[in-house]
Amino acid sequence: MTDLTELGVAAIRDGIAKGDFTAVEVAEAFNANVAAAQEALNAFIVVTPEKALEAAKATDAKRAKGEALGIMGGVPIGMKDLFATKGVQTTAASHILEGFTPEYESTVSQKLWDAGAGMLGKLNLDQFAMGSSNETSYFGNVISPWRRKDGGNAALAPGGSSGGSSTAVSARLAPAATGTDTGGSIRQPAAFTGISGIKPTYGRCSRWGIVAFASSLDQAGPMARDVRDCAIMLEAMAGFDPKDSTSLDMPVPAWEAGLSGDLKGKKVGIPREYRMDGMDADVAASWDAGIAWLKDAGAEIVDVSLPHTKYALPAYYIIAPAEASSNLARYDGVRYGLRDLPEGSGLQDMYAATRAAGFGAEVKRRILIGTYVLSAGFYDAYYTQAQKVRTLIAQDFKNAFTLCDVILAPTAPTAAFGLGEKSDDPLAMYLNDVFAVPASLAGLPAMSVPAGLNREGLPLGLQIVGKQFDEQGVLNAGLAIEQRAAFSAKPEKWW
Amino acid sequence: MSVDTATVAKIAALARIKLSEGEVAAMVPELNGILAWVEQLGEVDVTGIEPMTAVIENKQRLRADVIGADPLTGGGVRDAVLANAPAAEHGFFGVPKVIE
Numbered sequence: 195m196t197d198l199t200e201l202g203v204a205a206i207r208d209g210i211a212k213g214d215f216t217a218v219e220v221a222e223a224f225n226a227n228v229a230a231a232q233e234a235l236n237a238f239i240v241v242t243p244e245k246a247l248e249a250a251k252a253t254d255a256k257r258a259k260g261e262a263l264g265i266m267g268g269v270p271i272g273m274k275d276l277f278a279t280k281g282v283q284t285t286a287a288s289h290i291l292e293g294f295t296p297e298y299e300s301t302v303s304q305k306l307w308d309a310g311a312g313m314l315g316k317l318n319l320d321q322f323a324m325g326s327s328n329e330t331s332y333f334g335n336v337i338s339p340w341r342r343k344d345g346g347n348a349a350l351a352p353g354g355s356s357g358g359s360s361t362a363v364s365a366r367l368a369p370a371a372t373g374t375d376t377g378g379s380i381r382q383p384a385a386f387t388g389i390s391g392i393k394p395t396y397g398r399c400s401r402w403g404i405v406a407f408a409s410s411l412d413q414a415g416p417m418a419r420d421v422r423d424c425a426i427m428l429e430a431m432a433g434f435d436p437k438d439s440t441s442l443d444m445p446v447p448a449w450e451a452g453l454s455g456d457l458k459g460k461k462v463g464i465p466r467e468y469r470m471d472g473m474d475a476d477v478a479a480s481w482d483a484g485i486a487w488l489k490d491a492g493a494e495i496v497d498v499s500l501p502h503t504k505y506a507l508p509a510y511y512i513i514a515p516a517e518a519s520s521n522l523a524r525y526d527g528v529r530y531g532l533r534d535l536p537e538g539s540g541l542q543d544m545y546a547a548t549r550a551a552g553f554g555a556e557v558k559r560r561i562l563i564g565t566y567v568l569s570a571g572f573y574d575a576y577y578t579q580a581q582k583v584r585t586l587i588a589q590d591f592k593n594a595f596t597l598c599d600v601i602l603a604p605t606a607p608t609a610a611f612g613l614g615e616k617s618d619d620p621l622a623m624y625l626n627d628v629f630a631v632p633a634s635l636a637g638l639p640a641m642s643v644p645a646g647l648n649r650e651g652l653p654l655g656l657q658i659v660g661k662q663f664d665e666q667g668v669l670n671a672g673l674a675i676e677q678r679a680a681f682s683a684k685p686e687k688w689w
Numbered sequence: 690m691s692v693d694t695a696t697v698a699k700i701a702a703l704a705r706i707k708l709s710e711g712e713v714a715a716m717v718p719e720l721n722g723i724l725a726w727v728e729q730l731g732e733v734d735v736t737g738i739e740p741m742t743a744v745i746e747n748k749q750r751l752r753a754d755v756i757g758a759d760p761l762t763g764g765g766v767r768d769a770v771l772a773n774a775p776a777a778e779h780g781f782f783g784v785p786k787v788i789e
Binding site: 296297439511531535539542546549550558559563565566569572578579581586620621637 | 697702703707724727728733735747770772774775776784785786
């Protein structure tokens with residue numbers, strides 16, 4: 195029998211529907227992989243094999259009765275531990291939420307269960323989704339399943355913040371996983387681990403029940419092995435939700451049915467500002483290969499300009515911490531989560547002690563920056579200026595899209611780096627998101643697909659950015675690359 | 690603009706995060722490094738540019754004026770609301786004494 199954990203979303207769904215194997219067999223196979231990898235990779239904060247099995251039994255029972263199985267029917271997935279899951283601890287990888295057990299289910303996770311998916315567990319991440327290497331989790335680092343082919347055993351970063359998700363999918367612990375993307379947190383980890391991931395247009399997926407980081411940027415999306423699997427899962431996740439005031443009241447397109455790698459008549463923009471001095475040679479080469487592949491798929495390549503690119507990251511590191519400082523004010527030791535009440539202290543001391551004990555260093559750093567840039571006397575110089583620059587960045591994309599349909603760029607400036615290599619220097623870590631953040635600031639759909647391996651044997655990703663609401667254009671360009679890159683590398687099992 | 694230990698201590702107090710003197714001292718160069726880097730935004734000519742308020746144009750909706758229209762957010766779920774409280778007492782959130 196084939197190894198079921200080598201199958202993706204479409205193959206599992208279709209195989210169960212045809213009767214090649216049962217949903218329970220699939221769930222058991224992935225549960226076993228999850229359990230065997232937990233100690234070495236630390237991809238999950240909580241494992242829920244019983245939930246995966248329960249959903250699988252429901253799928254098998256439906257099939258026996260001849261009922262429809264749903265577009266994710268029988269597919270077990272990993273759930274980033276930023277989504278509230280009823281009755282299952284939800285921590286955002288923080289100490290302050292340790293033990294928090296939601297009384298409700300997030301809209302996106304509920305939609306996935308309604309579509310027939312089951313939950314393998316809650317995936318580790320950077321604390322409150324703040325990080326690019328999964329080194330800020332209170333529950334320990336996630337280790338990438340990938341290793342450099344230099345014979346060394348250096349532990350590599352799986353990317354962040356959705357590092358548990360990227361590790362789980364690339365190590366075959368799950369055929370797919372949810373991610374969230376505030377400034378690249380789906381795309382960069384996907385690129386680091388040789389998988390695909392898409393952040394849809396801001397508002398496509400409801401934010402209700404997702405632990406908030408920076409609300410004007412946060413967007414959920416799928417991470418999976420290929421473009422088709424991403425299209426299927428995004429269809430299950432997206433849709434209007436009256437409980438999220440920024441939810442898009444639009445129908446969800448049939449993205450899977452609309453997939454086509456034929457790009458005849460399409461124009462692909464290459465942003466000249468992304469070709470930076472001292473660019474990694476392998477990353478530059480993979481970008482050139484991507485251009486050739488899209489040309490081969492029938493697209494016309496055009497040069498475009500996004501003149502404010504260099505200001506995207508500094509604007510992001512004002513806006514995101516500002517929103518975070520406001521969002522994270524809710525963690526005060528009163529209504530849920532940790533409470534630290536020093537002997538004889540009052541309410542204000544309790545707040546300060548609780549937050550000191552409950553937040554990690556990076557979270558504190560960002561709250562302090564956010565508090566500073568929003569404080570009296572500095573608000574206009576920092577926050578208002580950053581929001582004006584954000585308008586200019588969105589305009590850059592609007593102008594570029596008068597000349598092209600999608601934009602092609604690298605996802606990250608390098609392949610995965612080693613754990614500990616950048617963790618002492620916040621700025622060096624932030625610069626990792628240089629190519630990912632502009633699309634986040636403009637709210638645009640953007641996807642990373644694997645393009646190949648660098649000279650160290652590590653995956654590199656290519657990023658496609660589309661017009662607002664044009665996830666289909668993004669997925670199709672991703673598919674055209676996927677068909678030509680023929681990426682089949684996977685991490686050699688050492689765990 | 691740069692921050693000194695007094696400013697960091699003040700921000701930490703505003704943010705309700707207790708920091709030791711050593712933590713404040715360590716935070717000063719970190720925050721200054723980040724602030725010096727974001728300073729480059731000052732170079733951008735923003736004459737006549739409005740600050741962004743909504744990244745994707747959308748209209749503000751009001752929910753239907755019906756009690757409990759959505760059972761998830763409709764109320765009447767006191768015990769569920771209190772279920773995760775560190776110190777729920779008599780159907781309320783328990784807090785230390787507020788007025789001396």
